[in-house]
Amino acid sequence: MKRAGPGRRRAIVTALLLAPSTLWFVALLVMPLVVVLVFSLGERAPAGGYQAGFTFANYLNLPARLTAFTNTLTLAPVGTLLCLVFAYPLAYFLAVKVKRAKLMLLVLVILPFWTSFLLRTYAWIILLSGKGIPSWLAVVGIEGVRLINTPTAVLIGIVYGYLPLMVFPIYVSLERLDKRLLEAAADLYADPIATFRRVTLPLSLPGVVTGCLLVFILLMGEYLIPQLLGGGKVFFIGNALVDLFLQSRNWPFGSAVAIALVVIMIVAVGLATRWAKHQGATREVSLL
Amino acid sequence: MPDVEFRGVHRRFGPVRAVDGVSFAITKGSFHSFLGPSGCGKTTSLRLIAGFEQPDEGDVLVAGVGMGGVPAYRRPVNMVFQHYALFPHLDVFANVAFGLRQRSPRPTRAELGRRVDEALALVRLAGYGDRRAWELSGGQQQRVALARALINRPTVLLLDEPLSALDRKLRRDMQFELQTLQRDVGITFILVTHDQEEALSMSDSVAIMRDGRIVQFGAPNELYDAPVNRYVAGFVGETNFLAGRVVERQDDRASVRLDDGRVLAAPLSAGGPGLAVGEAAVIAVRPEAIQLWPGGDPAPTPLDQMFEGHIESRIFLGDQIEFAVQGDLGRILARAPKAAISVRGDLVPDTPVRFGWENESALALADV
Amino acid sequence: MNKREFLYHLRRYQQGSISRRQFLGATGLGVASAVLATELGLRPRRAFAGDIGDRVSLCTWPSYHDPANLEVFTQATGATVEMTVFGSNEEMMAKLQAGAAGYDVLVPTNYTIRDYASQNLIQPLDLAQIPNHDPSAHDTRFTGEGAVDGTVYAVPKDWGTTGYVINSSEVTEGPTTWKEFWDLTQTTHSGRVMVHDYQLTTIGNALKYYGYSFNSIDAAELAKAEELLLAVKPHLFGINSDYKPSMLSGDAIMSICWTGDAVQLRRENAAMQYVLGREGGEIWTDFYAIPADAPNVKGAYALIDYLVTPDINAKEVLFHGYPSTDARTNALLPKELLEDPILYPAAEVLAPLEFGATGLITNEARAELFARFKSA
Numbered sequence A: 001m002k003r004a005g006p007g008r009r010r011a012i013v014t015a016l017l018l019a020p021s022t023l024w025f026v027a028l029l030v031m032p033l034v035v036v037l038v039f040s041l042g043e044r045a046p047a048g049g050y051q052a053g054f055t056f057a058n059y060l061n062l063p064a065r066l067t068a069f070t071n072t073l074t075l076a077p078v079g080t081l082l083c084l085v086f087a088y089p090l091a092y093f094l095a096v097k098v099k100r101a102k103l104m105l106l107v108l109v110i111l112p113f114w115t116s117f118l119l120r121t122y123a124w125i126i127l128l129s130g131k132g133i134p135s136w137l138a139v140v141g142i143e144g145v146r147l148i149n150t151p152t153a154v155l156i157g158i159v160y161g162y163l164p165l166m167v168f169p170i171y172v173s174l175e176r177l178d179k180r181l182l183e184a185a186a187d188l189y190a191d192p193i194a195t196f197r198r199v200t201l202p203l204s205l206p207g208v209v210t211g212c213l214l215v216f217i218l219l220m221g222e223y224l225i226p227q228l229l230g231g232g233k234v235f236f237i238g239n240a241l242v243d244l245f246l247q248s249r250n251w252p253f254g255s256a257v258a259i260a261l262v263v264i265m266i267v268a269v270g271l272a273t274r275w276a277k278h279q280g281a282t283r284e285v286s287l288l
Numbered sequence B: 001m002p003d004v005e006f007r008g009v010h011r012r013f014g015p016v017r018a019v020d021g022v023s024f025a026i027t028k029g030s031f032h033s034f035l036g037p038s039g040c041g042k043t044t045s046l047r048l049i050a051g052f053e054q055p056d057e058g059d060v061l062v063a064g065v066g067m068g069g070v071p072a073y074r075r076p077v078n079m080v081f082q083h084y085a086l087f088p089h090l091d092v093f094a095n096v097a098f099g100l101r102q103r104s105p106r107p108t109r110a111e112l113g114r115r116v117d118e119a120l121a122l123v124r125l126a127g128y129g130d131r132r133a134w135e136l137s138g139g140q141q142q143r144v145a146l147a148r149a150l151i152n153r154p155t156v157l158l159l160d161e162p163l164s165a166l167d168r169k170l171r172r173d174m175q176f177e178l179q180t181l182q183r184d185v186g187i188t189f190i191l192v193t194h195d196q197e198e199a200l201s202m203s204d205s206v207a208i209m210r211d212g213r214i215v216q217f218g219a220p221n222e223l224y225d226a227p228v229n230r231y232v233a234g235f236v237g238e239t240n241f242l243a244g245r246v247v248e249r250q251d252d253r254a255s256v257r258l259d260d261g262r263v264l265a266a267p268l269s270a271g272g273p274g275l276a277v278g279e280a281a282v283i284a285v286r287p288e289a290i291q292l293w294p295g296g297d298p299a300p301t302p303l304d305q306m307f308e309g310h311i312e313s314r315i316f317l318g319d320q321i322e323f324a325v326q327g328d329l330g331r332i333l334a335r336a337p338k339a340a341i342s343v344r345g346d347l348v349p350d351t352p353v354r355f356g357w358e359n360e361s362a363l364a365l366a367d368v
Numbered sequence C: 001m002n003k004r005e006f007l008y009h010l011r012r013y014q015q016g017s018i019s020r021r022q023f024l025g026a027t028g029l030g031v032a033s034a035v036l037a038t039e040l041g042l043r044p045r046r047a048f049a050g051d052i053g054d055r056v057s058l059c060t061w062p063s064y065h066d067p068a069n070l071e072v073f074t075q076a077t078g079a080t081v082e083m084t085v086f087g088s089n090e091e092m093m094a095k096l097q098a099g100a101a102g103y104d105v106l107v108p109t110n111y112t113i114r115d116y117a118s119q120n121l122i123q124p125l126d127l128a129q130i131p132n133h134d135p136s137a138h139d140t141r142f143t144g145e146g147a148v149d150g151t152v153y154a155v156p157k158d159w160g161t162t163g164y165v166i167n168s169s170e171v172t173e174g175p176t177t178w179k180e181f182w183d184l185t186q187t188t189h190s191g192r193v194m195v196h197d198y199q200l201t202t203i204g205n206a207l208k209y210y211g212y213s214f215n216s217i218d219a220a221e222l223a224k225a226e227e228l229l230l231a232v233k234p235h236l237f238g239i240n241s242d243y244k245p246s247m248l249s250g251d252a253i254m255s256i257c258w259t260g261d262a263v264q265l266r267r268e269n270a271a272m273q274y275v276l277g278r279e280g281g282e283i284w285t286d287f288y289a290i291p292a293d294a295p296n297v298k299g300a301y302a303l304i305d306y307l308v309t310p311d312i313n314a315k316e317v318l319f320h321g322y323p324s325t326d327a328r329t330n331a332l333l334p335k336e337l338l339e340d341p342i343l344y345p346a347a348e349v350l351a352p353l354e355f356g357a358t359g360l361i362t363n364e365a366r367a368e369l370f371a372r373f374k375s376a
């Protein structure tokens, strides 16, 4: 053959164009994962850190962090759900009801992101501690409420911190929704509730799924909120990881915990996407 | 009792008066059309009936009941949307079944399936039930939208340009279907269209709109024979307009001096307002009222008005032939049945011709 | 994070409202050093760079050095001080173990020095290059911790103790021992007591309940301590080294506490009292050391020598609030500071205190115990 055919040349060009992102992907995602995997099979060096080896002991030791796993696996889904419950009406309001000050309100939603997350969470420490909300509740006769350092406080922090991440994908899918479809539904005798259930909600499902996945995945690795608002009493896998890598410096065990976390996330995300696909494929989406 | 009635209805969008003081009544069981140029308020009128818009002033009545405060989903009205508005997450079956599923009592599965199949067959889409809306062509989507509304057997069916995306043949068929259906089920149809032929051929009554107002409301033949002004005449069929000013008025006729000084006389339109001397007016002559013959020949019959010119072009319109004649009056269109003309093979472009009409076949109209 | 925000955190830290670790989490190390350098006007001035190079990298704890002192150093030598701050000894060691950290001066705590030395992470010091350090001005108790098998690896900086703080308006029992601390936690004051998120002090003081050594790594003794900690956990208000806000807000009324924090708490609320458990507990010293792979050893010596100079060191003490180990420095400090029982406890309470033992930082048993306690 004298020269490369156009198809072949195109393939080469495509490969070249994709090369940087592929390299990036490998360097940023795959390589660290491989390192973690190798570490997870090794042993803790006497002075902490990693020492080569081949053992499954670290995986067998995972039950030692059972509380962290159960805490995370209950509070992350509950937190995601709470975010959804708060975010959906907000996104709906912004996308469907607001006409004029839309941009300003959108900016308001992300405004907290302009200050550091830590700073904002500190504000919550103050609000949730004894001199904050509990003392106001005491004024109206509700005594003895404790918020700070409880799962409730952590959930409040989660909803506060992750709300925009949930609002935006839902907002986008609702904003994209053709408002004429709502009229069509009303024309076909669907009252507002039926319209929401049979048209709005199914059509915003991609946003809901995206938002939930985003929040859920990030929550699975969360450690700052439980650390700050849970006061060390609400312990997530993220906190276990921070401790294992920075405090007890048992890198192999930490790696095993990290791998377990990744596996759980892959399974959860896989199930969620399969469910969403299934919903999209069925003739009639009915969620409620 | 009229089925749909507007009483002094206004609807404004900021400075735009989309519907500007409209009153009319549409007889129960009739086929009514709104005709008018883009942006004249046709869709807005339908939306006022459907309940997607509320009048700023005035009342909308359906079946004699005031619709103030009645939400869209409680109105006994269905709409075929200009842009179809099919539900993208549902297949064709579920789209069509949507309305029935909202009714109570909810039809049984079998009943639902039967009626959806029936509706799909009616719009020639039998067997398309499990397709997705976006897998269909524009015309197919339009027919799904039609089926989705028809299946509900509403008191009033609103159709916003429901046939615009169909080819001529299918369009004709669907027009026929719609008419048959309308006669069979006896629901009131309200059609919005740009297509005057469609409006005139299908409707019992037509409203010609302009800038949010109804210029003329009447049966198709009334509009054709007695347009209230130049605007209406221009909308219903092709017409030659010769503009000038009224110089003389008798009881039921007027003389109009054209810009070139000629004075032409014609009867006033039965539907139009009386023209005053000095008022801007047009003499309207339908192309089919104009007779045409070769330049050298004598007039076949004596005519009130006769002019000279030459053929500029000739166009076959199926059963008719249309000539454009350039001459004394500028550019004039004349039309004759093919059978009458086909013998005159000599009327080709550039042939000198003479043409004319009888005053009685022309109309003097206000030039608005 | 921008400069303003960073400085906000810094101030908070200095005012004692956030702990080392949280400060660290908020700011990030790289930014911390970069912003500090520019904020303090410590840009490299190559024209003046003397023979100690144009930069010295200092790896230390937050708000542990008076910026004014560092500025004077830069003006005198032309070398910018690049500061990196850490949240815990564990993190600091992890960074050095990873290698090529590029630090010139390190501020480790006593009990880590032998570990650093045995891993060859720090180098023996040539005291001739620190003429302003006078070993005889320090108690041998302090200097001894800087030497490993007779070789000096570090010179002492300042010291402190770990006891507990009580809000005496609520804790009226007047506890004086660690036994009382843990017992009150499980009874009268359940839900209002905090312990450090730090194995050394929390396990160490749990061991004290039974009269064991603060430094014990004996399996049976640790098992007892774990038993106590697990029993106590449901009664704790929090496990957090950032206990000052909770103490001040009244949510917590008793907490394990370091010298400096006790001083700051008392400044805010006179009812705050510092108790050194009679059974003993921890005494600690922070040191200056030079990493084995320090890129600018000359600069390191120059900086250490400068900072241990008595008048400079006195300014440092006034800035960070911890007692100095240097008698010459103490001579320059105000009397009321030297008479403060929190900073300078009486000899009889000091006597039973133990320095954190070598090896504790890397001890797997204690690390795992603490992890179990936290994740329980």
Ligand SMILES: Nc1ncnc2c1ncn2[C@@H]1O[C@H](COP(=O)(O)OP(=O)(O)OP(=O)(O)O)[C@@H](O)[C@H]1O
Residues within 6 Å of the ligand: B013, B016, B017, B018, B036, B037, B038, B039, B040, B041, B042, B043, B044, B045, B082
């Ligand atoms: N929601 C709205 N907001 C602002 N202006 C509107 C709105 N709906 C309609 N209008 C304006 O009202 C006028 C009438 O609109 P309408 O849709 O009724 O026209 P139409 O006769 O259906 O035109 P077409 O034949 O192009 O569909 C137009 O000028 C349009 O721009």
Ligand SMILES: [Mg+2]
Residues within 6 Å of the ligand: B042, B043, B044, B082, B160
């Ligand atoms: Mg329209």
